[in-house]
Amino acid sequence: MAKILEKQMIRKPDVFYYRIAAPLISRKAKPGQFVIIRLHDKGERIPLSLADIDPEGGTISLIVMAVGKTTNELSHLNAGDDILDLCGPLGQPTHIERTGHVVLVGGGFGVAPLYPIARSFKSSGSDVTVIMGARSRDLLIYEAEMARTADRVLVTTDDGSKGLQGRVTDALVQELNSRGADLVLAVGPAIMMRSVAETTRPLGVRTVVSLNPIMVDGTGMCGGCRVAIGGKTKFACVDGPEFDGHLVDWDALMNRQRTYHAEEKESFESWKERHARMLSGKAQPVCE
DSSP states (O other), X not given: OEEEEEEEEEETTTEEEEEXXXXXXXXXXXXXXXXXXXXXXXXXXXXXXXXXXXXXXXXXXXXXXXXXXXHHHHHTOOTTOEESEEEEEESOOOOOOOOSEEEXXXXXXXXXXXXXXXXXXXXXXXXXXXXXXXXXXXXXXXXXXXXXXXXXEEEEETTSSSSEESOHHHHHHXXXXXXXXSEEEEESOHHHHHHHHHHHGGGTOOEEEEOOOOOSSSSSSSOTTEEEEXXXXXXXXXXXXXXXXXXXXXXXXXXXXXXXXXXXXXHHHHHHHHHXXXXXXXXXXXXX
């Protein structure tokens, strides 16, 4: 078991920060890697990116958006509660070296796993620009943390409530035109990462993306996280999660992400109904 040491709501009402005791994982984990958690013996396994690593304190940090059954179950746990299974670190870490000008692009709460990556690139002597985007200013996260870490932070919002009105690719185009880049690394929704890759492709800028396909075991056994990279099959859990964005078959990735949409919705709706009955006192807690 792994104990939750700290929980904070960092964006109302659905994004939470967790600091978890994980001394063995924190000693080995590197930026860009992830863990898989299972909350209870009837729970599903879900991958979560590392938002921070503290080997001295023996902890890891996760940023979780409550969007489905398991993440909503997790949102009801608090400091002092235990997570049944915590497996990691998994995946290949980000390749960090002095890289000239690095542009890190994050969409939504995908900004969180970029934080340890930004810190490591800065420590390597790289010049680090972070571009972070959200639909509106109240949906931005980690802005202060990135400001303390990166050389510059560019903010975009769809509605113009903060920073540049538009998408992260609008700010990326401006940055590439004014300063260029030796590496662009993007984390966020697949559609956003695809747009980033298409923006950099004509310029020949090296572009890395962190893929988020369906995943079960996280160790290369089930094949559920297979992705097509340059016409070859790769497993995101062991070969990735980071790949050359210009080689990703984005249509195949996004089609596979929708495979279990109906089942996910049914499971979540069933959980919400049981949870509402439990809160009303009409049913005992049930874990399924």
